[in-house]
Amino acid sequence: MAEQSPEPSAGPSPTTLAERHDDNCLFCRIVTGAIPATRVYEDDTVIAFRDINPGAPTHVLIIPRTHIAGISAPEAEDGALLVALIRAARQVAAQEGVAESGYRLVWNVGPDAGQSVFHLHLHLLGGRAMAWPPG
Ligand code: AMP
Numbered sequence: 047m048a049e050q051s052p053e054p055s056a057g058p059s060p061t062t063l064a065e066r067h068d069d070n071c072l073f074c075r076i077v078t079g080a081i082p083a084t085r086v087y088e089d090d091t092v093i094a095f096r097d098i099n100p101g102a103p104t105h106v107l108i109i110p111r112t113h114i115a116g117i118s119a120p121e122a123e124d125g126a127l128l129v130a131l132i133r134a135a136r137q138v139a140a141q142e143g144v145a146e147s148g149y150r151l152v153w154n155v156g157p158d159a160g161q162s163v164f165h166l167h168l169h170l171l172g173g174r175a176m177a178w179p180p181g
Contacts, residue, residue, distance in 0.1 A: 061091050061110075061126040068113045073165035077111050087138050091130040094138050094170075103173025104142045104149070108134050114166040117155050122166060135170050144172030152180075 067074040075081040076095060083095035086106055097105040108131050114121045121127070132151075139145040149172030154161040 061124050061130060063110070063112050063114075063121055063124050063127060065112045068165075071113055071165050072163055073107075073109050073167060074113050077109070086141065087134055089130070089134065091127060092134045094134055097169070101169075102171040102176070104144050104171065106138050106142070106170045108138065108168040108170060110166055115164045116161070116166055117153060119166070131166075131168050135168055138170055139172065142170075142172065148172065150176055 067078055069075070072081065076083045077093060083098075085093055085095045087094040087108075090111075092108055092110055094106050094108040097107050110127055110131065112121070114127075116122065135151055136145070139149050142149075149170055152169040152171065153159075153167075154169070
C-alpha cells in the first residue's frame with residue numbers, strides 16, 4: 047500500500063528570485079506601502095490583500111513581492127514562487143472561513159480575460175455560490 051504523503055509545511059517556500067519593484071506598477075506600490083491596501087496575509091515571498099472592487103464577499107488578491115509582469119514572464123516559471131502563491135491562497139481561504147464552503151482561484155491572462163494589472167496576481171473569490179462558466 048502506498049504511503050500517504052505528509053501535509054506540506056505551512057511556512058513559505060524559498061524562492062531564488064530577488065525582490066525588485068517597478069515604480070510604475072500599482073501592485074509594486076502596494077508591496078512597498080506607497081499605496082495602502084488591506085493586507086490579510088504576508089510572508090517573505092508573497093502578500094495578499096482585499097480587492098478594492100470585490101466580486102464576491104471574499105475577494106483577495108495574492109501577489110509575489112517581486113515584480114513579475116504575468117504568467118508569460120520567465121520568472122513565472124519559478125516553481126517555489128508558484129507554490130508560495132498557492133500555499134498563501136489556502137491559508138487565506140482558511141482564515142476567511144471559505145475553505146470548506148469552497149472558493150475560486152483565478153488568473154486573468156490577457157485582454158479576453160480582462161486582465162488590467164500587469165503584476166502576477168491570483169484572485170481568491172468565495173463566500174457565495176458561483177456560476178460556471180464565468181461571464
Ligand atoms: P485583473 O483584472 O485580473 O488584472 O485584476 C486586477 C484587480 O485589481 C481588479 O480586480 C481590481 O479591482 C483590483 N485593484 C485595482 N486597484 C486596486 C487597489 N488599489 N487595491 C486593491 N485592488 C485593486
